[in-house]
Amino acid sequence: MVSLHCVILLANQEVPVADQSNNALKKLLHTLLLTAVCFLFMNAAKAQFIKGADIGWLPQMEASGYIFYDSTGTQRDCLEILKDHGINTLRLRVWVEPSNDRVNGHCSKKEVAALAVRAKNMGMRVMVDFHYSDTWADPGHQAIPSAWVNDNFNQLLDHLYLHTFQVLDTLKLLGVRTEWAQVGNEISSGMLWPEGSTSNWSQLGALLNKGYEAVKAVDSSTKVVLHLDQGNDNYRFRAFFDSAENHHVKYDIIGLSYYPYWLGTDYTLSVGDLGSNMDDISERYNKEVMVVETGGNHLLAQNTYDMLKAVMKKTAEVPNGKGLGVMYWEPEGEAAWSGYPLNCWGPDGKPTSALNAFLFNPLGVKTINSEQEDFFYPNPSDGKLLHLDLKKLSGLCVIRVLSVNGMLLAENSFESNSTIPLSLGLKPGIYAIQLNNKGNTTCRKLIVR
Structure with missing residues (x-):
């Protein structure tokens, strides 16, 4: 040679x-x-490194008259600005029967379908995030949708399957390929409480498998993601996925959230634990991993930039190419509009320098x-x-x-x-x-x- x-x-x-x-x-x-x-x-990359953004607020921001500008001050489509900054994937949350509240509602099947078509037309990849609720599902909230609240367990299984199938089948009919489907959001304590709590793993396992079956019925190539919070906590992930293995839960990818802001410490104190956790769980369960949510303080753009590059680097370093990528949760959700502090958009309508981190390619060119x-x-x-x-x-x-x-x-x-x-x-x-x-x-x- x-x-x-x-x-x-x-x-x-x-x-x-x-x-x-x-x-x-x-x-x-x-x-x-x-x-x-x-x-x-x-690093020898077998595929494009995922650099994603969850943008569920975008349609309501646009509907309210919010105007997006690129770094030169030119008014442009937000998706174009994100793409110019290296974003190649959109993560779209879907709720069952959401309210019309601009921050805590919307994200209906119809609205998600419209946004997915926009993503496809921009040449972006698509992940659908099923919350299985009418609003936010996270470690502290996993409320059953109002339309399912009187279901017995078998009916709950049927409703979950039908909802999952209908959303993905609609996208398929519109020509959108869903590459990843997240069955539940930050489900470290389960979902669809109380029936799907981790205190009842036999039922939680059945719900997760029903979601898996619905995803694969629409497109067998769509990868199913199971997603937990606190991606730096190895014990949390081992406890959940050991139980998932014991109950024969089917899935393809492990998704992680990583928010140093909510941990109350600088990323430098925990990003090593994030990397170690991803290395461990990818080997222990023989699964690919992906950071599906992260973000930093919009007032500390340089720190957020540095954090994002560090997270991407740790993800890219997962052995055997099993670290797939990193997604930012609501980069466009400017604080004055959303009240959310972990965006990377300024009060001038322009992205902050933090978003430039996605121009860094940890796998190279x-x-x-x-x-x-x-x-x-x-x-x-x-x-x-x-x-x-x-x-x-x-x-x-x-x-x-x-x-x-x-x-x-x-x-x-x-x-x-x-x-x-x-x-x-x-x-x-x-x-x-x-x-x-x-x-x-x-x-x-x-x-x-």
């Missing part, structure tokens, strides 16, 4: 212009160099575009200053400077539509300059003399 350093050496030999065969060889080696350097920055023309000059360079030519692009651009062994040396974000000077301070050698724009990545070799 040719080593990376051999490729670099060969790719930079002076070749006579008239020697066409050598020119072809040099072009090939040049491409190999770009590929090798860029892919050294990534999504694509390497070898045909696109160079986006910087001069090359070769003296290593002090480059000029970035971003005039033909739109939206946010992330520029990364990589060493020949794949080490990230610098990372900067810029708005496109201009030529931008970039100070470097690089020593003589070979580097890779990586451009990420709207999820596509171009990588170019830079020679510093």
Whole structure:
């Protein structure tokens, strides 16, 4: 096997212009160099890393007249802004018979279907989160929907199956592929209380399996997620999923919530436990894992940015590629509108810098575009200053400077539509300059003399 350093050496030999065969060889080696350097920055990824957002409030925000702006101050569709910041997946919660309260209601079957179609049209992936309630279901609230409250247990099973099937079948008929379906939301103490409490695992197991069966009846390829809170608490997860195994519960993926804010400590004190828990449960139960909810204080954008990158990194490091991705719970839910402090949207209607964390790809590049023309000059360079030519692009651009062994040396974000000077301070050698724009990545070799 040719080593990376051999490729670099060969790719930079002076070749006579008239020697066409050598020119072809040099072009090939040049491409190999770009590929090798860029892919050294990534863990071998078998699929796109999930970078998601739960956006259940969005339709009501729009209906109330809320206007979204990108970082340049241009009014745009919120989904476009999220996509420009690296979001590739939408998580949509669905309630059974919700109220019309703009914050604590809506998310009906019809409204979820409309939002799912928008997601599909934007080229985004879709997860449906079944709360099996008329409003919030979480560790402290798992109320049976009002229409099911007088059910006996067999009727409750039938209602759960029918509701799950109808929602997913409607999306299927609309041409939306549901890649993941969450059967219950933060169910560490069970769901549909009291019948589905963890104090009655035989019934909880039956309810979970009924949901699984409904999901697979619509599309056998849809992955079923079981979701618990406090993703840093290994004991909590072992207790639940050991019981699930003992009661023969069927599922595909373990979903985790991780909110340092609600733990009352900085993420640096618990993100290691999150990573250790994901490593443990992925091996113990032989399941893929996904952080399906996280978020940070909107007033501490840098801290939230750092937390998100740390969570994505821990997820990507789960052995055997079993860490699938990370989702933010209501990034667009600006505090003055929602009253929720863990969004990443400012009072000016623009996303905060925290959202830029989703431009970071812990698995490396999504694509390497070898045909696109160079986006910087001069090359070769003296290593002090480059000029970035971003005039033909739109939206946010992330520029990364990589060493020949794949080490990230610098990372900067810029708005496109201009030529931008970039100070470097690089020593003589070979580097890779990586451009990420709207999820596509171009990588170019830079020679510093």
